Amino acid sequence: MIEIGTGTKTILAQILAERLKMDVNDIHVQLEVDTLNTPEHWKTVASRGTYMGGRAVLAAAEDVIRQLKNIASFVLRAREDDLEVGYGKVFIRDEPNASIPIKDIAYGYTFPNGNTIGGQIIGRGHFVIRGMTYLDKETGAGRPGPEWTVGAEGVEIELDLRTYRYRIIKAVAVIDIGKVLNEKTAVGQVKGAMSMGLSFAARETFWFDGNGRVLNPQLRTYRPIRFGEHPKYEVAFVETPQLDAPYGGRGVGEHGLIGMPAALANSLSTALSVNINYLPLIPELLWKIKRGEK
Amino acid sequence: MKNRLLAANIEYYRPTTIDEAVEQFFMLKKENKNPMYYSGGTEILTLGRLNLIQPGAVIDIKAIKETFSHEFYQDHFIFGASLPLTYIEEKNVFPLLTQTSVEIADHTARNKITLGGNLCGEIFYREAVLPFLLCNCKVAVAGKDGLKTLPIAQIFNKTFQLEAGQFLVQLFIDKKYLSLPFITIKKRQQWETGYPLLTVASIEVDHQIRFAFSGLCPFPFRSQRMETELNKTNLPVEKRIDNAIEHIPTPILHDLEGSKEFRLFVLRNILTEIILEMEGKR
Numbered sequence: 001m002i003e004i005g006t007g008t009k010t011i012l013a014q015i016l017a018e019r020l021k022m023d024v025n026d027i028h029v030q031l032e033v034d035t036l037n038t039p040e041h042w043k044t045v046a047s048r049g050t051y052m053g054g055r056a057v058l059a060a061a062e063d064v065i066r067q068l069k070n071i072a073s074f075v076l077r078a079r080e081d082d083l084e085v086g087y088g089k090v091f092i093r094d095e096p097n098a099s100i101p102i103k104d105i106a107y108g109y110t111f112p113n114g115n116t117i118g119g120q121i122i123g124r125g126h127f128v129i130r131g132m133t134y135l136d137k138e139t140g141a142g143r144p145g146p147e148w149t150v151g152a153e154g155v156e157i158e159l160d161l162r163t164y165r166y167r168i169i170k171a172v173a174v175i176d177i178g179k180v181l182n183e184k185t186a187v188g189q190v191k192g193a194m195s196m197g198l199s200f201a202a203r204e205t206f207w208f209d210g211n212g213r214v215l216n217p218q219l220r221t222y223r224p225i226r227f228g229e230h231p232k233y234e235v236a237f238v239e240t241p242q243l244d245a246p247y248g249g250r251g252v253g254e255h256g257l258i259g260m261p262a263a264l265a266n267s268l269s270t271a272l273s274v275n276i277n278y279l280p281l282i283p284e285l286l287w288k289i290k291r292g293e294k
Numbered sequence: 295m296k297n298r299l300l301a302a303n304i305e306y307y308r309p310t311t312i313d314e315a316v317e318q319f320f321m322l323k324k325e326n327k328n329p330m331y332y333s334g335g336t337e338i339l340t341l342g343r344l345n346l347i348q349p350g351a352v353i354d355i356k357a358i359k360e361t362f363s364h365e366f367y368q369d370h371f372i373f374g375a376s377l378p379l380t381y382i383e384e385k386n387v388f389p390l391l392t393q394t395s396v397e398i399a400d401h402t403a404r405n406k407i408t409l410g411g412n413l414c415g416e417i418f419y420r421e422a423v424l425p426f427l428l429c430n431c432k433v434a435v436a437g438k439d440g441l442k443t444l445p446i447a448q449i450f451n452k453t454f455q456l457e458a459g460q461f462l463v464q465l466f467i468d469k470k471y472l473s474l475p476f477i478t479i480k481k482r483q484q485w486e487t488g489y490p491l492l493t494v495a496s497i498e499v500d501h502q503i504r505f506a507f508s509g510l511c512p513f514p515f516r517s518q519r520m521e522t523e524l525n526k527t528n529l530p531v532e533k534r535i536d537n538a539i540e541h542i543p544t545p546i547l548h549d550l551e552g553s554k555e556f557r558l559f560v561l562r563n564i565l566t567e568i569i570l571e572m573e574g575k576r
Contacts, residue, residue, distance in 0.1 A: 165481070203484040216550060220488075226486070229486055229487065282484045284553065287556060287559060288556075
């Protein structure tokens with residue numbers, strides 16, 4: 001997968017460190033995609049980077065552990081199923097002083113007399129979601145996605161009933177993330193998504209002429225929410241683990257965005273006692289709806 | 295359409311005197327180089343990149359010391375055309391100008407945008423002109439006949455009516471205006487970013503409120519007839535505004551920022567706010 005600022009590769013390194021019981025600082029992460037040595041990937045989409053990438057990392061970790069145990073069993077003269085990998089070593093579970101450092105076997109092992117066995121250890125892992133189907137074109141029946149992430153969002157606004165101008169004071173999101181794997185990046189993901197959602201909700205849009213040409217093709221007229229226009233963001237998590245996800249984590253990348261336009265429209269609908277079902281929620285729209293023109 | 299790096303094909307000149315600048319202009323014009331005077335450059339660069347203008351040469355006026363005046367002279371205060379908007383805001387000699395200026399673009403852009411550049415810009419809001427219209431300022435313009443000083447009403451009609459080779463050097467404000475009560479209000483389509491849906495600047499002079507507008511029509515203006523109606527204190531405010539609206543020049547803007555009808559709604563609110571506030575203090 002590609003690191004697009006989500007922090008997913010940081011979390012993948014954490015997952016690997018957890019599984020190999022090692023220091024995350026000893027894991028080298030290649031952030032850039034280089035087609036010379038990066039495996040073919042599908043897409044970085046659907047808020048499933050941690051889930052799918054994480055499962056692939058766990059599979060690769062199992063592959064590495066199996067190979068390490070295989071070679072260590074010769075060196076330690078022990079059954080593979082009596083061995084554990086962790087803390088930079090392979091050791092015998094019930095006799096942990098009997099161990100061999102991973103660095104001594106990761107490129108094969110050389111006995112004191114010069115005999116050598118094994119070779120460089122490269123772990124491989126992949127993951128696809130089980131049981132996906134195409135959708136039935138007629139009925140829409142099928143299974144297009146894996147688990148659900150649920151959440152609740154709200155905003156607090158201040159609306160001037162005379163001018164229809166408003167300010168968003170606070171935006172709140174509570175997301176069932178399954179398990180928080182990295183709190184700072186998770187909060188960052190949700191806050192970022194909330195700001196995108198509010199931007200789409202309240203201003204950011206393309207305006208078209210009758211021939212479908214975009215009338216605002218520049219950032220001076222296509223205006224995402226800017227510094228100084230943000231409300232206070234509050235983010236909290238609920239943890240209901242997803243059983244087949246790495247350490248229980250659910251998708252969270254986009255979920256903070258989805259509820260924001262509806263939360264804002266609902267708050268404005270309440271304030272103005274009319275149903276507001278159009279975007280973007282600019283003061284002129286509110287004025288028109290209130291006058292019964294839309 | 296040519297797709298080129300703007301700077302690659304443009305000649306650059308930086309004269310140090312007014313005469314030199316004008317002479318340079320006509321020389322370049324003779325060579326068909328479509329010369330343009332250049333100060334902050336923000337519009338020349340952005341419009342140039344969209345191929346909406348194609349200068350072959352630019353004459354940077356920022357080495358001409360008169361364009362940096364920021365000082366009292368007899369009964370007037372002089373603003374040089376090359377002063378960056380943020381400089382004027384930081385010095386804050388004329389708070390009405392400061393408050394109108396701080397709403398233009400963003401701080402980073404205003405470090406580059408100059409007073410003269412905003413006043414003479416192609417982008418039609420030119421909000422920095424509003425305070426100068428309200429104060430009947432005088433304008434010093436350089437051209438082939440040397441430096442001329444005119445009342446703004448004589449040279450500004452929607453835009454500065456500059457002839458080829460002329461450029462704005464200074465603006466003179468009678469110092470009595472620097473401290474009069476004022477209100478300037480800018481409303482955008484949404485929040486704090488974007489061009490004006492409507493900007494209204496106002497100042498009270500001898501119990502009369504003067505008004506200047508940007509974003510109402512595709513040009514900034516001040517209207518004597520609207521002011522007359524708005525100052526008829528014997529009538530209810532609502533009626534005064536209704537009457538003033540009859541005299542808005544045409545066309546009233548109807549574009550991406552907002553419909554004509556909504557602009558008038560916003561205009562009514564702003565005018566009411568200004569009149570109640572100004573007259574309430576008397």
